Amino acid sequence: MTAIDATVSRDSARGGSPAGGVRQALSDGLVVMTRNLKRVPRIPELAIFAILQSIMFVLLFAFVFGGAIPLPGGGSYREYLMPGIFAQTIGFAAATTAIGMTDDINKGIIDRFRSLPMARSAVLTGRTFADVVYNGGILIVLMLTGLVVGWTVNTGIVELLAGVGLLLLFAFAMSWIGVWIGLSVPTVEVAQQIGFTVLFPITFLSNVFVPTQTLPELLRPIAEWNPISVLTASLRELWGNPNPFAGQGLPAEQPILLTLIWVAIILAVFAPLGVRRYRSMSR
Amino acid sequence: MDAITAEGLVKIYKSRKSEVRALDGLDLTVEEGTVLGLLGPNGAGKTTTVRILATLLRPDAGRATVAGFDVVRQAQELRSVIGLSGQSAAVDENLTGRENLVMFGRLYQLPRGEPRRRADELLEQFGLGDAADRLVKTYSGGMRRRLDLGSALIGRPRLLFLDEPTTGLDPRSRLGMWEVIRDLVREGTTLLLTTQYLEEADELANTIAVVDAGKIIARGTADQLKSQVGGERIEVVVHDRADLARAAETLSRAGDGASTTEEHMRRITVPAVGGAQRLMQVLRDLDDEGIRIDDIGLRRPTLDDVFLAITGHAAQANDASTADDTPARTRAGSEEERAA
Numbered sequence: 001m002t003a004i005d006a007t008v009s010r011d012s013a014r015g016g017s018p019a020g021g022v023r024q025a026l027s028d029g030l031v032v033m034t035r036n037l038k039r040v041p042r043i044p045e046l047a048i049f050a051i052l053q054s055i056m057f058v059l060l061f062a063f064v065f066g067g068a069i070p071l072p073g074g075g076s077y078r079e080y081l082m083p084g085i086f087a088q089t090i091g092f093a094a095a096t097t098a099i100g101m102t103d104d105i106n107k108g109i110i111d112r113f114r115s116l117p118m119a120r121s122a123v124l125t126g127r128t129f130a131d132v133v134y135n136g137g138i139l140i141v142l143m144l145t146g147l148v149v150g151w152t153v154n155t156g157i158v159e160l161l162a163g164v165g166l167l168l169l170f171a172f173a174m175s176w177i178g179v180w181i182g183l184s185v186p187t188v189e190v191a192q193q194i195g196f197t198v199l200f201p202i203t204f205l206s207n208v209f210v211p212t213q214t215l216p217e218l219l220r221p222i223a224e225w226n227p228i229s230v231l232t233a234s235l236r237e238l239w240g241n242p243n244p245f246a247g248q249g250l251p252a253e254q255p256i257l258l259t260l261i262w263v264a265i266i267l268a269v270f271a272p273l274g275v276r277r278y279r280s281m282s283r
Numbered sequence: 284m285d286a287i288t289a290e291g292l293v294k295i296y297k298s299r300k301s302e303v304r305a306l307d308g309l310d311l312t313v314e315e316g317t318v319l320g321l322l323g324p325n326g327a328g329k330t331t332t333v334r335i336l337a338t339l340l341r342p343d344a345g346r347a348t349v350a351g352f353d354v355v356r357q358a359q360e361l362r363s364v365i366g367l368s369g370q371s372a373a374v375d376e377n378l379t380g381r382e383n384l385v386m387f388g389r390l391y392q393l394p395r396g397e398p399r400r401r402a403d404e405l406l407e408q409f410g411l412g413d414a415a416d417r418l419v420k421t422y423s424g425g426m427r428r429r430l431d432l433g434s435a436l437i438g439r440p441r442l443l444f445l446d447e448p449t450t451g452l453d454p455r456s457r458l459g460m461w462e463v464i465r466d467l468v469r470e471g472t473t474l475l476l477t478t479q480y481l482e483e484a485d486e487l488a489n490t491i492a493v494v495d496a497g498k499i500i501a502r503g504t505a506d507q508l509k510s511q512v513g514g515e516r517i518e519v520v521v522h523d524r525a526d527l528a529r530a531a532e533t534l535s536r537a538g539d540g541a542s543t544t545e546e547h548m549r550r551i552t553v554p555a556v557g558g559a560q561r562l563m564q565v566l567r568d569l570d571d572e573g574i575r576i577d578d579i580g581l582r583r584p585t586l587d588d589v590f591l592a593i594t595g596h597a598a599q600a601n602d603a604s605t606a607d608d609t610p611a612r613t614r615a616g617s618e619e620e621r622a623a
């Protein structure tokens with residue numbers, strides 16, 4: 001068969017060995033990730049809007065409502081607030097990814113990728129890793145904002161980095177939810193809507209803005225086990241910010257462990273779902 | 284040697300409300316080094332066929348091979364010998380033209396350094412040299428189309444799929460695109476091209492396959508199809524109704540058969556092989572007779588004529604799906620009117 005020319009045999013040879021397959025997956029993933037990151041400064045509205053939205057929450061709660069929210073055990077409300085804002089912002093990584101994914105599908109870019117002899121995983125890993133980097137950038141801006149309004153890390157550099165690591169890990173997990181949503185919805189607008197209607201209730205039913213003690217008895221367990229809450233509690237604990245958790249129980253005692261478990265659960269559920277959705281695009 | 288074979292392809296798009304049988308037992312072969320023009324009206328199944336052959340869609344029944352690779356079981360191998368330029372340009376608006384090409388080159392697994400070299404070459408070839416480092420969102424429709432074709436060519440594929448490559452282009456860009464496509468064919472690329480224009484298929488394809496409602500309803504060279512349709516015709520519109528009879532007689536003498544007269548339009552049509560030369564003759568004859576005319580022209584057979592001849596009905600858009608159950612992802616079909 002004349003069909004098998006040099007390119008093909010080289011490719012199949014590489015595809016045939018697992019090491020070659022991994023190398024190709026990494027290098028293709030890097031190409032897609034670089035492409036996604038290059039786009040960020042060219043559509044600055046997206047990043048600016050994401051940052052402004054978080055800053056609005058900071059202003060609203062630090063300066064408007066904050067005075068009316070008592071912290072059991074005392075401490076600065078602004079110090080209390082900022083870790084929650086970071087966690088909330090990172091939670092929106094799901095929406096960022098979903099919107100990017102849907103946009104790529106509708107512009108035909110994903111079809112182009114699917115017609116190329118590239119590693120199949122690269123489209124999804126390139127997207128999620130780029131979004132982690134993107135969210136890391138937004139996080140830096142918000143941390144600087146936090147320092148300005150009176151937030152601070154009362155522990156050391158190791159704890160600071162551990163907290164940031166936890167945030168980025170969580171961003172990665174949320175991105176995979178975004179992959180699944182992005183591949184399931186028809187338009188960018190719907191992706192955006194889902195982001196807002198699902199994520200806002202989750203962040204309001206948490207310890208981000210108010211101590212869970214102030215919530216009705218019935219909602220309290222939900223708010224305490226909420227992934228955004230355990231992430232927020234982890235950050236407060238790591239950084240020595242006020243962390244008035246009600247009562248005992250796992251969320252109060254082991255927030256970091258719980259955060260890691262949440263990350264594992266989200267990844268275990270949504271990464272396979274996303275990959276399956278991606279494969280079924282050819283149906 | 285067949286570069287593309289398809290047997291009994293069936294594709295059904297299912298949605299909650301409806302089922303569209305887009306392909307209904309489509310058979311196809313394309314010989315290596317030749318150009319097949321897939322000709323059909325809106326919704327005939329052209330894009331679906333191309334998407335199956337380019338591994339973007341799985342057929343529900345039937346089988347197909349491209350360059351000897353099965354489109355389902357050997358998809359990855361297949362992808363490294365094909366290039367695809369879809370119905371709407373699939374390039375990244377927020378990258379520059381060069382960045383697009385280099386990225387696709389890397390993902391085509393070209394060896395180190397090659398994506399850049401190849402990108403330079405293609406930008407030059409498609410007249411995008413000056414715009415190479417501008418963001419694609421500043422490109423015109425024609426420039427995007429050319430960049431999209433360039434992206435399909437980045438890995439020097441032996442097999443190329445072009446889905447309506449000239450739809451939406453102005454006449455000059457269309458001629459330019461034809462020239463590019465002819466060059467590729469000269470270099471030995473096997474090409475499957477879809478189009479709604481008989482003229483385009485005629486210009487570019489060795490063989491034309493006419494698709495209607497998910498099936499091939501006719502296949503042959505452009506000449507074979509045209510002879511079925513009746514080839515070129517000369518059309519004259521006379522100024523005075525009174526001259527109709529005399530003009531009809533003149534045309535019958537000059538043409539290759541009986542003329543037909545449409546009284547109310549004051550129009551006379553006659554088959555005439557040999558085009559422009561015959562037209563001049565007719566003009567002279569009419570002038571000699573002192574017949575005043577309002578309009579005269581050569582009319583080439585269109586897709587409509589082919590359909591009329593083959594099926595006995597005019598080509599009809601076949602889009603079965605209605606506005607509200609068409610998924611938003613179905614990229615809009617061409618709204619352009621069929622060539623006059």
Ligand SMILES: Nc1ncnc2c1ncn2[C@@H]1O[C@H](COP(=O)(O)OP(=O)(O)OP(=O)(O)O)[C@@H](O)[C@H]1O
Pocket residue numbers: 296297303304305323324325326327328329330331332370479601602603604609610612613616617
């Ligand atoms: N994703 C989809 N979901 C549902 N129906 C679809 C989808 N894609 C195409 N169809 C339907 O399948 C049929 C064939 O569509 P296809 O796009 O292959 O036609 P086409 O010949 O390329 O038409 P055009 O000239 O308009 O591009 C049409 O009736 C169309 O409405």
Ligand SMILES: [Mg+2]
Pocket residue numbers: 329330331370446616
């Ligand atoms: Mg089409």
